[in-house]
Amino acid sequence: MARILITPRSLTSEPPQELQALRRAGHELVFSSSGQTPDEAELLRLVPDVEGWLAGVEPVSSAVIAAATRLRVISRNGSGVDNLPLAETSARGIHVERALAANATGVAELAVGLALSACRRIPDVAGGVRAGAWPRPKGREIDGATVGIVGLGAIGRKVAGVMAALRAHVLAADPMRPPLGPLQGLVSYAELDEVLRRADILTLHCPLPEDGRPLVDAEVLETMRPGMILINTARAGLVDETALRPALEQGRVAIYATDVFATEPPLPGGLASHPQVIATSHIGGLTDASVRRATEIAVANLLAHLPGQDHAAG
Missing domain, CATH: 3.40.50.720 (NAD(P)-binding Rossmann-like Domain)
Structure with a gap:
């Protein structure tokens, strides 16, 4: 099934159980450096083989999107998309989903x-x-x-x-x-x-x-x-x-x-x-309940575009 990149700091430092829904659907999860905001070099290394991306607030350059040749969907674990080059994602037909109001x-x-x-x-x-x-x-x-x-x-x-x-x-x-x-x-x-x-x-x-x-x-x-x-x-x-x-x-x-x-x-x-x-250190959405809600919505948005083995079997 699909390879899905996980980059939000709150999810790489302590991967929550909500991510297991992606694994149960048969997807492989790829994590950026634990608890850190990935820089462009790390993203360029990670994105070429992924079809889905559960993204945080890390800046995403046009070069990163160009390198993500298989990417089909970016699912934010928040509402903001200011960090994404939306003109490039739109031109490529990459879906951009948000976890509205989760945090x-x-x-x-x-x-x-x-x-x-x-x-x-x-x-x-x-x-x-x-x-x-x-x-x-x-x-x-x-x-x-x-x-x-x-x-x-x-x-x-x-x-x-x-x-x-x-x-x-x-x-x-x-x-x-x-x-x-x-x-x-x-x-x-x-x-x-x-x-x-x-x-x-x-x-x-x-x-x-x-x-x-x-x-x-x-x-x-x-x-x-x-x-x-x-x-x-x-x-x-x-x-x-x-x-x-x-x-x-x-x-x-x-x-x-x-x-x-x-x-x-x-x-x-x-x-x-x-x-x-x-x-404060960008902790607004960093509560147990906010992380849970945002992750659940972000995962559901990914599964809507990358259904997984259960959906395929049905």
């Missing part, structure tokens, strides 16, 4: 956790107490704050609901403006520039703009409310990291709390080491 709860809960950590300076306080000090910085409350949410999809909606329950004034920007449903009366839609300008806490839950430029660049940072908190659990490219540093130094952004970086892991001495940055 929404995990990412949303991390975004809320980062907001609370930023408001109460929890990392600084915990580090100080651990070192034998007794830091007591004055915190901020979400109650009464204006929380801006960019992107009201599965993740953004969950964040909006929690923030509204904490009595924040929630403004959302989303070009599609999906129906608010249970959020009606708790969340208000506004244009993107208004959300960016008014937010005390801004949290990003959207894809990259079509032109690939950062959503939060130097010009936008100038319009934001001084001392605001910026949270990014979506995509590193949404924020201009170079422009953000002076905004942090000048206090225009009080805290940048992020789970994503342009280079992962980030280089020593870079933005992640800034004292006004709360950095």
